[in-house]
Each structure stands twice: as C-alpha cells, then as structure tokens.
Amino acid sequence: MKEENKIISLKSVIEDNLPSVSIDLAIFGFHENHLKILLLKNKDKESWTLPGGFIAKDESLEAAANRLLFRRTGLNEIFLQQFYAFGDPERTRINKRAELLEEQLAKDKYAQEFIEWALGRFITIGFYALVEFTKVEPKHDIFTIECQWHDIHNLPLLISDHQSIIETALKTLRQQLNYQPIGLNLLPHEFTMPELQRLYETILGKSLDRRNFQRKMLSYKILERLPTKRKGGAYKAPYLYQFDKESYEEALQSGLKDLW
Amino acid sequence: MKEENKIISLKSVIEDNLPSVSIDLAIFGFHENHLKILLLKNKDKESWTLPGGFIAKDESLEAAANRLLFRRTGLNEIFLQQFYAFGDPERTRINKRAELLEEQLAKDKYAQEFIEWALGRFITIGFYALVEFTKVEPKHDIFTIECQWHDIHNLPLLISDHQSIIETALKTLRQQLNYQPIGLNLLPHEFTMPELQRLYETILGKSLDRRNFQRKMLSYKILERLPTKRKGGAYKAPYLYQFDKESYEEALQSGLKDLW
DNA sequence: CCAAAAGTGTTAAGTGTACACCCATGC
DNA sequence: GCATGGGTGTACACTTAACACTTTTGG
Numbered sequence: 364m365k366e367e368n369k370i371i372s373l374k375s376v377i378e379d380n381l382p383s384v385s386i387d388l389a390i391f392g393f394h395e396n397h398l399k400i401l402l403l404k405n406k407d408k409e410s411w412t413l414p415g416g417f418i419a420k421d422e423s424l425e426a427a428a429n430r431l432l433f434r435r436t437g438l439n440e441i442f443l444q445q446f447y448a449f450g451d452p453e454r455t456r457i458n459k460r461a462e463l464l465e466e467q468l469a470k471d472k473y474a475q476e477f478i479e480w481a482l483g484r485f486i487t488i489g490f491y492a493l494v495e496f497t498k499v500e501p502k503h504d505i506f507t508i509e510c511q512w513h514d515i516h517n518l519p520l521l522i523s524d525h526q527s528i529i530e531t532a533l534k535t536l537r538q539q540l541n542y543q544p545i546g547l548n549l550l551p552h553e554f555t556m557p558e559l560q561r562l563y564e565t566i567l568g569k570s571l572d573r574r575n576f577q578r579k580m581l582s583y584k585i586l587e588r589l590p591t592k593r594k595g596g597a598y599k600a601p602y603l604y605q606f607d608k609e610s611y612e613e614a615l616q617s618g619l620k621d622l623w
Numbered sequence: 624m625k626e627e628n629k630i631i632s633l634k635s636v637i638e639d640n641l642p643s644v645s646i647d648l649a650i651f652g653f654h655e656n657h658l659k660i661l662l663l664k665n666k667d668k669e670s671w672t673l674p675g676g677f678i679a680k681d682e683s684l685e686a687a688a689n690r691l692l693f694r695r696t697g698l699n700e701i702f703l704q705q706f707y708a709f710g711d712p713e714r715t716r717i718n719k720r721a722e723l724l725e726e727q728l729a730k731d732k733y734a735q736e737f738i739e740w741a742l743g744r745f746i747t748i749g750f751y752a753l754v755e756f757t758k759v760e761p762k763h764d765i766f767t768i769e770c771q772w773h774d775i776h777n778l779p780l781l782i783s784d785h786q787s788i789i790e791t792a793l794k795t796l797r798q799q800l801n802y803q804p805i806g807l808n809l810l811p812h813e814f815t816m817p818e819l820q821r822l823y824e825t826i827l828g829k830s831l832d833r834r835n836f837q838r839k840m841l842s843y844k845i846l847e848r849l850p851t852k853r854k855g856g857a858y859k860a861p862y863l864y865q866f867d868k869e870s871y872e873e874a875l876q877s878g879l880k881d882l883w
Numbered sequence: 884c885c886a887a888a889a890g891t892g893t894t895a896a897g898t899g900t901a902c903a904c905c906c907a908t909g910c
Numbered sequence: 911g912c913a914t915g916g917g918t919g920t921a922c923a924c925t926t927a928a929c930a931c932t933t934t935t936g937g
Contacts, residue, residue, distance in 0.1 A: 381643040384746050420744060424710035448708045448748045450684030484680065486644050486748075488708045541882040557889075567883055574891080575927065582925095598888040599934035622801045623827055817916075834918080835900065842898095858915040859907040 373468065373477040380417035382480070385456050385487045386428050387415035387449075387525070389532035390436065392496035393549045397514050398565045400529060401435060401501060404509035405458050405522065412457070412507065413525045415487065428490040435510060436492075436499045442548050443492045446535040447528075454524045456485040457506065491532040493549045537567060542618040544585050547606050555593055555601035556580065583619050585611045633728065633737040640677035642740070645716050645747045646688050647675035647709075647785070649792035650696065652756035653809045657774050658825045660789060661695060661761060664769035665718055665782065672718070672767065673785045675747065688750040695770060696759045702808050703752045706795040707788075714784045716745040717766065751792040753809040797827060802878040804845050807866050815853050815861035816840065843879050845871045 390401040402411040414435040418427040424445065433439055468474035501510035513519060515533065518526065539545065545566070546559055560576050580586060587607045592600035650661040662671040674695040678687040688703055728734035761770035773779060775793065778786065799805065805826070806819055820836045840846060847867045852860035 381744065381746065383641040383643045418710065418746070421712045423712055424708060424746065427710075445708060448684060448705060450678065450687075450748075452681050452683055484641065486641065486678070486684065488710075488746075538882070555889090571883075572927070572929090573889080574929085577890080579926090597936055598886085599890075601889055622798070623831075815916090832900070832902090833916080834902085837917080839899085857909055858913090859917080861916055 373471045373473040376417065377473070377477060377480050379419055381420055383483070383485060385415055385417055385485045386424065386431055387413045387487045387489050387528055388428065388432055388435070389446075389489065389491040389529055390414060390432065390499075391491060391493050391515075391532075391536070391549070392499060392512060393562055393565065394496040394512070396561050396565060397516075399496065399512040400515055400518075401499070402511060402513050402519070402521075403435075403503050403507035404511065406506070406508055407458065408508070409520060410458060410522045411513070411519045411525075412522050413528060414510075415456075424488060428488075432490075432492055434504070435502055436494055437502070438494055438498060441492050441494055443490050444535075444539075445488060445490050447489045447531050448486060449489060449524055449528060449531075450486040451524060452484060454485065454487070455482060455522075456487065457481055458522050487528075489528050489532060491536060493536075493545065493547075495548055495551065497551070533566075540566060542620050542622070544583065544606070544611050544614045544619060547611055553589065553603045553605050555603060557601060559604070583614065585614050633731045633733040636677065637733070637737060637740050639679055641680055643743070643745060645675055645677055645745045646684065646691055647673045647747045647749050647788055648688065648692055648695070649706075649749065649751040649789055650674060650692065650759075651751060651753050651775075651792075651796070651809070652759060652772060653822055653825065654756040654772070656821050656825060657776075659756065659772040660775055660778075661759070662771060662773050662779070662781075663695075663763050663767040664771065666766070666768055667718065668768070669780060670718060670782045671773070671779045671785075672782050673788060674770075675716075684748060688748075692750075692752055694764070695762055696754060697762070698754055698758060701752050701754055703750050704795075704799070705748060705750050707749045707791050708746060709749060709784060709788060709791075710746040711784060712744060714745065714747070715742060716747065716783075717741050718782050747788075749788050749792060751796060753796075753805065753807075755808055755811065757811070793826075800826060802880050802882070804843065804866070804871050804874045804879060807871055813849065813863045813865050815863060817861060819864070843874065845874050 388401075392399045392401065401414060403414055404411055414431060416427070416431045416434075418424065422430070425443070428443055428445070429439070429441075432441060432443060468477065471477070496512070501512070503510040515529075518529065521529070536545075540563065546554075546562055549562060550558065556577050557573070559580065560571060560573065563576070564570050585607055586604045589603040589605060591603050593603055594600060648661075652659045652661065661674060663674055664671055674691060676687070676691045676694075678684065682690070684705065685703070688705070689699070689701075692701060692703060693699055728737065731737070756772070761772070763770040775789075778789065781789070796805075800823065806814075806822055809822060810818065816837050817833070819840065820831060820833065823836070824830050845867055846864045849863040849865060851863050853863055854860060
C-alpha cells in the first residue's frame with residue numbers, strides 16, 4: 364500500500380511510450396465467496412480507476428500487460444488474457460479533471476506537456492487476469508491514493524468507460540468458463556470441490572447442482588484428488604484437490620469441450 | 624479495380640489520424656466452395672497486404688473499420704467483428720522497404736515525414752468481416768496496385784504479421800461458428816441447405832453429415848423455408864431458405880447454445 | 884441421534900451420431 | 911431404370927438434469 368519508490372519522470376513517460384494506446388487490466392480475485400476486482404482510488408477521493416498504463420516503444424502488448432500486472436499485485440506468470448480494444452472517441456485514459464493532476468505535478472516542468480498528452484484520446488486494450496486473492500499486495504501509484512479490492516456486485520463510481528470495460532471482461536470470463544479451465548490462479552493451491560463450485564457459482568451468478576458439478580469437473584480430468592481431507596471444519600470433511608498442471612495447460616490450449 | 628479518385632494529402636493523413644494504432648481487416652468471402660480473403664498487392668509486385676488503415680482522431684474503432692471496409696468493397700452494414708489486437712514491437716503497418724513508397728511519393732513534400740510516421744511501430748486491431756462474394760467490387764488504393772480475392776488455403780507472400788492475423792481471424796471465426804449464426808452476409812439472400820453446409824464445411828475444413836447438419840440448423844430456428852425450390856440443377860430440386868432476420872439478430876445477441 | 888455438509892448412485896430426458904430409406908431428376 | 915443428390919426417419923450412444931440415498935461430523 365505504499366508509494367512506488369522509483370521516481371517517474373514525466374518527460375520519459377511521453378518519450379518512452381507509444382502515444383494513443385494504453386492497456387487496462389481487470390484483475391479478478393476470489394475471496395469469501397465474492398468475486399472481487401482491483402481498483403485504484405483517484406486523487407479526487409471520489410472516483411476509481413482500473414489499473415493500467417502505457418506500452419513502451421519496444422515492448423509487446425503481453426509484456427506490457429504483465430509488467431503492469433506485476434506493478435499492482437507483485438504477481439508474475441499469471442493467466443492474463445486480452446479480451447477487447449475500447450476506442451470510443453470520448454474515452455480518456457485518466458480523469459478529465461486535470462486540475463487534480465496539475466496540483467500534484469506542479470513541481471515537474473513537463474507537467475503541462477504530460478497532461479496534454481495523457482488527456483488526449485487513448486485506445487485501450489483490455490486484459491483480464493485471475494489471481495489468488497491472498498497473494499496480492501495491492502500497490503497504488505503516484506496518480507492515485509489507494510489500491511483496493513471491490514466486490515464485483517458493488518462497484519464504486521468509475522471514470523470514463525471503466526464500468527463498461529469491467530462488464531465486458533466479466534462477460535468474456537463467463538464465456539471462457541464454458542470451454543476453458545479456470546481456477547488455477549484464482550484458488551489456493553489446494554481446495555475442495557465445494558470451494559471450486561462456489562467460484563463457478565460466483566462468476567456465473569447462479570447456483571449449480573452439487574452432484575452434477577462434481578461429475579462434470581472430474582470428467583475434465585484436470586483435477587487430482589489428494590489423500591488428505593480438509594480438517595477442522597464442521598460436518599463431513601471434504602476431499603482436497605489440486606489442479607494437474609500438465610492436463611490443465613493442455614486443456615487451456617485445446618479446450619474442454621469438443622466443438623463441431 | 625480503379626484507383627481512388629480522391630486525392631489524399633499525406634500531411635492530412637498524419638494530422639487527422641491517431642498515431643501508433645491501425646486497423647486491419649480480414650474480409651472473408653465464399654465462392655465456388657472456397658473460402659476467400661481479400662488482399663491488396665503491393666508495389667513491389669511480390670508481396671500482399673491485408674486491407675486496413677488508420678483511425679481518425681474523432682472516430683470510433685467500429686466506425687473506422689466500417690469506413691475501411693466500405694472503401695475496399697463498396698459494402699456497408701456488414702457483420703464486422705473485432706477479434707484481436709496485434710502488438711509485436713517488430714510489426715509494421717506497411718512494407719519496410721520504404722524505397723518503394725519513396726519513389727511513389729516523391730512528388731509530395733510531406734513524403735519523408737509520412738514515411739517516417741508510417742514505418743514506425745503500429746499496434747493493429749484486427750476485425751473480420753463476412754461478405755457476399757458477388758456483391759464486392761474490390762478496389763485498391765494509391766499504395767497498392769491490385770485488390771484481389773485469394774483462396775484461404777493458397778495464400779501468397781504477405782508482409783509483416785499479416786499471415787498470422789489471418790490465421791487468428793480464421794481460428795476466431797471457427798470458434799464463433801459454435802455459438803453464433805453465420806451466413807447472413809456470406810451467402811446470397813436465398814440459398815439451399817447443401818449450400819449452407821458447404822459454407823460450414825469450408826470454414827471448418829472438414830465434412831459434416833448431411834442429415835444431422837440439416838436437423839441442427841433447423842433446430843436453431845433462424846431459417847425460413849421458402850415455397851420455391853432451386854430449379855435448373857440436375858437431380859432432385861432442393862428447397863430454398865432464407866435467414867429470418869429477426870431471430871438471426873436475436874441469436875447473434877444471445878447465442879445459439881445454452882451455456883452453463 | 885439429529886442436522887448439515889459431503890460423497891456416491893440412479894434414472895429420465897435431451898442431444899449427437901450413424902445409418903437406412905424414400906423421392907426427384909437427368910441420362 | 912439407375913446413378914446422383916436431396917429430404918425424412920430411426921436406433922443407439924452419450925451427455926445432462928433431477929433427485930434419492932449414504933457417510934461423516936459437531937453438538
């Protein structure tokens with residue numbers, strides 16, 4: 364939750380990055396049966412923003428997205444998927460209320476130039492990531508005052524088109540659920556079948572039949588049942604599972620279902 | 624097949640469009656049981672390019688894609704779908720062999736500036752379109768010498784990453800086939816069930832069972848059987864069908880299959 | 884021993900696949 | 911009448927959905 368200690372030169376932001384294009388991240392986490400998304404609080408103390416940033420002139424989109432994800436979460440090698448490019452002429456990368464930035468950046472002699480650059484039109488490429496909630500240490504940046512998880516069903520005021528970016532991300536995630544395995548980076552290493560089911564139910568926003576869910580999941584052959592059970596809880600102890608890394612990766616490539 | 628008669632000022636290309644971002648179009652057509660794609664021949668008389676272009680500063684991505692599609696095909700209000708953003712640092716919008724352009728643009732005093740602009744790094748957003756082959760009048764532009772259909776299984780030499788853009792477009796198209804209706808802009812207004820099947824087989828690259836295909840298609844409830852049959856052909860005359868515009872549009876929205 | 888959660892089983896309905904059969908048309 | 915393409919029907923396998931039953935555990 365502390366400021367980045369690297370000093371950012373506004374001049375180099377303009378010089379080193381591609382103009383007109385940015386990346387925005389929908390970082391999903393799962394905690395206490397709620398689907399959460401990571402948001403940054405703006406300096407106006409009212410509105411929130413999706414984590415994101417710019418693409419260095421010699422950097423691929425994927426590399427940029429991974430770098431930006433790492434900056435906000437400290438996590439690396441995470442499932443990260445490009446899902447849509449948003450290009451409404453009215454959309455902006457940052458809050459249009461530039462005075463908030465001016466105040467903050469007054470000391471930098473490139474502030475004015477930077478503000479003009481950053482307040483211009485940006486086309487943003489959306490990526491979504493699925494991360495393990497407990498492993499994330501949210502970090503905000505110099506343009507924001509806080510980085511926090513928000514329940515997907517209880518979002519605060521968002522700038523620009525970020526609300527609609529989140530909606531598209533969620534819609535894509537729900538679609539992917541049908542033919543791609545999900546959970547590897549969203550759940551702890553070991554988990555129970557009911558926990559996996561809660562995840563699915565949360566993403567889909569509806570309840571599923573316990574028995575059919577179990578059978579379906581097992582039929583995908585990406586789960587490995589461990590000899591131990593979850594202790595401590597009340598009632599019957601559930602088995603623990605983990606994903607079989609190899610078959611999981613293969614299922615990511617070739618899909619869970621046969622299509623046509 | 625004739626040159627565009629509007630004079631393009633190179634200065635205005637730079638001034639009116641967003642830098643760093645472009646659009647490329649994979650325009651698919653279906654003719655004589657072959658899936659075709661529209662390509663432009665470069666002035667080197669060797670390599671080919673996907674149709675594409677830039678995004679005006681006040682234009683949405685969709686509007687730009689539609690405008691560019693219209694320029695090459697003369698068609699409007701066509702199914703046009705964004706499918707991926709390509710951002711390899713090495714990719715370029717046009718052929719790196721700038722001398723070919725220099726020669727051509729020698730008369731324009733902004734040529735040098737334009738070449739520098741256009742040869743820089745571009746992130747391109749891929750759209751694919753499905754069009755009715757016979758309705759298209761391919762038109763090339765001032766940077767190319769020809770606009771022609773090419774069989775998807777017999778592609779010529781393509782510049783930059785255009786080969787891989789086509790492959791991704793085709794892969795996406797095959798995926799979409801599973802939960803979206805396809806054919807409205809790819810087939811003539813009236814068509815037979817076997818013709819529709821050929822289209823599916825061509826896109827998928829494999830043969831399907833005639834009888835099961837028919838049942839499946841009819842179960843989607845997007846087809847309307849016409850009272851007339853296709854005359855003239857040998858053997859038994861097949862029924863003619865057309866898409867029911869309303870249910871087709873609805874299926875585009877909500878998908879053909881129930882997922883989860 | 885009862886309530887609640889988890890594991891296993893059963894069955895009916897729906898969907899997909901592979902075929903057999905019939906009809907229309909041109910030679 | 912026969913080869914060929916097109917339309918319809920059916921049997922079977924497999925998947926999905928709905929629900930019953932058993933097991934474990936804390937109180």
